[in-house]
């Protein structure tokens with residue numbers, strides 16, 4: 279996996295500390311999964327954002343510059359466990375001589391030191407401890423210990439630090455954009471391979487396997503979410519991921535599949551005619567979905583457009599209005615009722631990345647999807663088109679998955695190339 283320079287993670291920790299003034303930020307040790315989890319342990323997003331570390335079982339303490347010790351940061355790692363290493367391989371531990379150098383932390387200590395270190399840096403008399411778990415669900419060691427021991431009667435509380443981190447995460451830096459680009463490029467390659475290979479008689483699972491082969495061989499470590507390959511009626515089921523059907527001649531196939539590259543997601547959907555040619559009705563619905571996506575793209579204004587529903591400058595409303603004013607169902611009704619999900623979400627460490635801001639307005643550095651869809655179970659016909667976009671520094675909208683055919687003509691052409 280690729281990792282950004284230590285200085286990038288350090289700058290994020292300092293920026294976070296600056297927002298919390300006279301406080302301590304505490305991350306309880308991250309959970310670890312057993313060796314049999316299919317893709318193995320995956321680091322929690324916020325912890326990864328602040329550290330770039332994939333080790334399980336690590337904790338974190340940051341004390342803002344306003345505290346009595348000035349800026350303090352400590353990474354807590356499990357100690358070396360020789361017998362465990364036989365099962366899961368060598369790990370970075372608090373005993374590793376180069377732990378500070380490798381992680382870029384001022385101090386690396388064993389997990390056992392967490393309580394003492396917290397007690398040492400806790401500013402008095404008004405201690406605010408920001409934690410990674412909200413107060414209600416905080417059964418995690420240090421928070422529970424603090425509360426039970428009543429060791430610090432003057433503490434003000436344990437606010438959740440996630441909201442502050444999510445404000446930072448909403449704006450991607452250059453290194454993050456590069457990783458989302460790589461996730462996207464590998465996923466686009468998967469979609470192109472599938473466009474060439476698609477034909478009636480294949481199983482949805484074979485298509486899912488081909489996607490994964492293509493993006494894993496390009497350096498992705500796992501799919502960014504459960505791959506969705508739904509043919510015919512299955513294409514109208516939003517979170518269909520059984521992928522157990524056989525693709526029939528005449529089906530449309532909705533494929534919402536993308537990989538994760540060095541922890542960063544992509545999110546792309548294409549809808550293909552199984553036999554390489556859209557029927558007139560499939561084409562009609564497809565072009566309405568495409569038109570809705572294009573209407574949202576054309577309306578986009580950095581600093582103005584937002585991801586909310588039902589308010590001014592909402593991209594969702596633009597796409598929904600387009601769908602509702604084009605085409606009809608079999609009963610002569612408008613199609614708006616068949617667009618049943620949100621138009622967009624942020625993408626980053628998570629495929630559904632936190633929006634971070636109070637206003638949901640899209641600004642330079644943000645990465646998000648535009649993904650209208652129409653689902654007509656009665657006609658066994660579903661269409662979704664999803665691309666992932668970056669708001670450039672100059673406020674322009676950049677389609678990161680723009681290399682992938684999107685129009686009827688381009689999709690049919692790409693599919694025909696596989697049939698030569």
Ligand code: GLY
Pocket residue numbers: 503534545623629649664
């Ligand atoms: N693949 C999940 C989504 O499109 O939101």
Ligand code: MN
Pocket residue numbers: 545623647649664
């Ligand atoms: Mn999406």
Ligand code: MN
Pocket residue numbers: 534535545546547664
């Ligand atoms: Mn998707």
